[in-house]
Amino acid sequence: MKLFPTQEVGSLMRAPFLRKRLDEIAISEAEYWGRVLGVEGFEVLVDKLRRKEYTQEELRDWASLYAIRLHEAAGLDVVWDGEQKRVEMYEHALRQVRGVEFLGKVKVWDAETYNKAAIRSKPLLVENSYVSEFLFAKKHARRELKVPITGPYTLSDWSFDEYYIAKARPTESLVEKKREAKREMVFDLAKEVVRPVVLSLVENGAYRIQIDEPAATTKPGEVGLFVEAFNEVVKGINARFTIHICYSDYRLLFPHILEAKTHELSIECANRDTVRLGQSERIGYEALRLFREYSANFMIAPGVIDVHSDYIEPPELVRDRLIFAARVLDDPSRIIACNDCGLRTRRWDVAFKKEKSLVLGASLARGAIERS
Amino acid sequence: MVLEVDACHLGGVMPRSEELIMAFRRLAEGRESYDSVVGLARREASAVIEMQRRLGMTYIAEGQLLWHDILRPFAEHLEGVKLGPLTRWFDNNLFYKRPIIVSNLSRTTRILEKYVFTDLLKEINWKLILPEPYTFYSLSINQSYNRWEDLVLDFAEIIVEELRSLEGSGPALLQLSAPSLVENRLDIDQVETVKEALRVIKNGFSGLLMVHLFFHDASNAFPWILDAPLDIVGIDPFSTDPGEIRGYSFEGALAVGCIDARNSYVESNEEIVAILSSVVECVNAKSYHLTTNTDLEYLPRRVADAKVERLAVAYRLLRGGMS
Numbered sequence: 001m002k003l004f005p006t007q008e009v010g011s012l013m014r015a016p017f018l019r020k021r022l023d024e025i026a027i028s029e030a031e032y033w034g035r036v037l038g039v040e041g042f043e044v045l046v047d048k049l050r051r052k053e054y055t056q057e058e059l060r061d062w063a064s065l066y067a068i069r070l071h072e073a074a075g076l077d078v079v080w081d082g083e084q085k086r087v088e089m090y091e092h093a094l095r096q097v098r099g100v101e102f103l104g105k106v107k108v109w110d111a112e113t114y115n116k117a118a119i120r121s122k123p124l125l126v127e128n129s130y131v132s133e134f135l136f137a138k139k140h141a142r143r144e145l146k147v148p149i150t151g152p153y154t155l156s157d158w159s160f161d162e163y164y165i166a167k168a169r170p171t172e173s174l175v176e177k178k179r180e181a182k183r184e185m186v187f188d189l190a191k192e193v194v195r196p197v198v199l200s201l202v203e204n205g206a207y208r209i210q211i212d213e214p215a216a217t218t219k220p221g222e223v224g225l226f227v228e229a230f231n232e233v234v235k236g237i238n239a240r241f242t243i244h245i246c247y248s249d250y251r252l253l254f255p256h257i258l259e260a261k262t263h264e265l266s267i268e269c270a271n272r273d274t275v276r277l278g279q280s281e282r283i284g285y286e287a288l289r290l291f292r293e294y295s296a297n298f299m300i301a302p303g304v305i306d307v308h309s310d311y312i313e314p315p316e317l318v319r320d321r322l323i324f325a326a327r328v329l330d331d332p333s334r335i336i337a338c339n340d341c342g343l344r345t346r347r348w349d350v351a352f353k354k355e356k357s358l359v360l361g362a363s364l365a366r367g368a369i370e371r372s
Numbered sequence: 373m374v375l376e377v378d379a380c381h382l383g384g385v386m387p388r389s390e391e392l393i394m395a396f397r398r399l400a401e402g403r404e405s406y407d408s409v410v411g412l413a414r415r416e417a418s419a420v421i422e423m424q425r426r427l428g429m430t431y432i433a434e435g436q437l438l439w440h441d442i443l444r445p446f447a448e449h450l451e452g453v454k455l456g457p458l459t460r461w462f463d464n465n466l467f468y469k470r471p472i473i474v475s476n477l478s479r480t481t482r483i484l485e486k487y488v489f490t491d492l493l494k495e496i497n498w499k500l501i502l503p504e505p506y507t508f509y510s511l512s513i514n515q516s517y518n519r520w521e522d523l524v525l526d527f528a529e530i531i532v533e534e535l536r537s538l539e540g541s542g543p544a545l546l547q548l549s550a551p552s553l554v555e556n557r558l559d560i561d562q563v564e565t566v567k568e569a570l571r572v573i574k575n576g577f578s579g580l581l582m583v584h585l586f587f588h589d590a591s592n593a594f595p596w597i598l599d600a601p602l603d604i605v606g607i608d609p610f611s612t613d614p615g616e617i618r619g620y621s622f623e624g625a626l627a628v629g630c631i632d633a634r635n636s637y638v639e640s641n642e643e644i645v646a647i648l649s650s651v652v653e654c655v656n657a658k659s660y661h662l663t664t665n666t667d668l669e670y671l672p673r674r675v676a677d678a679k680v681e682r683l684a685v686a687y688r689l690l691r692g693g694m695s
Binding site: 103104105106107108109110111112113118123132157160161162164165173174175176178215219220316 | 387388390396397399400439440458460463464465466467468469512530590610611612613614616633636637647669670671672673674675
């Protein structure tokens with residue numbers, strides 16, 4: 001297997017023609033990106049946009065195709081469609097579940113919010129857009145695909161609980177009652193929602209599946225629960241799994257994460273690193289020492305591209321980050337080159353340059369290791 | 373057992389409505405003026421106040437709708453502090469901007485008057501919520517003070533100066549939100565500094581002083597918190613097993629957060645009474661207050677309103693002598 005294989009993490013900003021205002025600028029961008037990325041038949045889309053003869057479903061298919069081509073044109077080994085057909089990672093997942101009701105916006109910070117749902121009865125997957133989304137991508141992709149899905153712990157932690165807490169057995173301690181309710185909620189989401197999605201994808205040919213769990217370390221006492229739920233999701237399924245956790249205190253994962261039946265763990269590092277070149281000291285990658293110390297046996301995908309900045313990391317910086325990570329783990333074959341997280345907040349021109357830099361930097365690192 | 377409660381008040385700030393959230397977003401994008409956002413926030417604050425008056429709450433919270441987070445007014449306006457990175461607010465999917473202390477703290481402007489609609493609170497027994505000084509310190513990045521104790525005490529002085537700046541329109545009740553006091557057990561030196569900071573505030577403030585302990589087990593601050601110069605200690609029974617604080621006595625009021633402000637499930641009157649009873653059985657206080665376990669900003673506004681209403685209904689029932 002080649003050293004430092006490259007992959008993305010999931011989301012991309014919506015394609016220009018999915019914006020609310022579909023004006024001439026957006027149409028020109030559709031034409032520009034169609035040409036730059038070599039999207040087959042993009043002229044048909046542009047013509048439809050100009051004549052205003054399209055359906056939203058058609059546009060979402062085109063967006064999916066454009067995003068796949070963006071990742072492929074950048075040269076990534078493993079690609080996805082940038083979640084062009086999804087609202088966002090939480091709401092998209094729970095919109096397909098019975099027993100869930102969205103209650104309204106809650107603050108995440110300042111003016112940033114998300115639409116938060118309450119679990120009101122036992123959750124049950126009643127729609128599954130993931131399969132058609134995957135089959136479309138599979139039909140068009142020229143590289144291997146990795147499908148991102150939000151994990152059960154995060155779905156639970158980001159939701160209100162109006163069902164389990166109400167039916168939990170009365171105890172003197174609300175703390176204990178909450179603990180029992182949370183455990184049951186997480187496991188129901190694992191068994192009744194996330195696992196059926198994963199099974200359906202694998203039955204339809206998906207092999208690489210990424211379980212997104214950004215909430216994994218939110219409650220330090222529940223990291224073990226997150227791992228148990230992940231294992232419940234993937235139990236006995238023949239696929240290659242990645243867990244993605246970002247903007248977290250990775251120390252809190254230990255020792256529980258060692259029990260996770262995952263092949264890869266994707267974490268954010270670039271955001272906490274400096275942009276100085278150098279392979280002897282990289283503050284953003286210090287967390288990797290824990291994985292070596294605990295002899296973690298899965299591959300690590302440390303983010304070498306910061307998704308919260310328009311700064312385009314030079315390939316040499318990507319190279320240095322990868323080589324440093326390889327030295328910390330004492331094994332370059334265990335490192336995957338990827339972004340910190342999805343590139344949803346970056347413009348396509350920025351995202352494209354960042355992904356190209358990722359690929360070039362991985363190539364430089366590969367060359368340096370092979371020469372040494 | 374007859375449960376008697378003396379007072380009822382919110383245990384934290386209120387959430388913004390979706391309309392106000394969108395106005396703040398437009399402001400951030402440069403599509404709305406600050407004055408216009410303040411105007412909308414003022415109308416909402418007025419409604420929040422009126423709701424609590426109608427419901428018969430003992431102390432009325434203004435909602436603190438202009439505050440992005442509880443530390444922000446100080447992080448933005450104190451000399452010696454600059455805004456730092458987004459940081460998780462304890463174990464929530466909520467983030468605050470971490471204050472970075474770059475030089476010793478000082479006040480050059482009246483901060484609270486920029487953030488609280490005091491003109492809406494005339495002749496009202498109102499409640500203000502501020503960060504407890506040790507909590508402020510522990511949530512900041514200290515790049516200046518050689519002794520962290522000095523930072524804690526300086527922040528206590530800042531609180532006193534701010535309260536004085538409100539002159540005749542100050543709050544009747546000051547709640548210091550203090551999750552950092554219970555995240556872990558503090559050592560004896562830390563405890564003494566916390567108590568000293570509370571003493572500074574108590575001596576400089578004529579109203580009632582409350583410390584609210586939430587998100588973690590209140591027993592981490594027992595029994596020393598009961599000896600601190602406080603009128604009210606608040607606890608979060610959703611994070612504290614009452615059995616862990618059994619047998620303690622308190623000469624002040626114990627505020628029991630019987631409403632879980634982090635979950636949309638609206639507790640029934642019976643559940644509220646059961647929660648209160650479980651605490652009253654364990655801690656012998658001079659009196660008891662009914663409150664929420666923390667801020668209500670984890671909820672969409674209409675859910676928060678429903679929870680406030682339930683709190684007030686339970687209070688009325690308890691005041692009626694419900695046993």
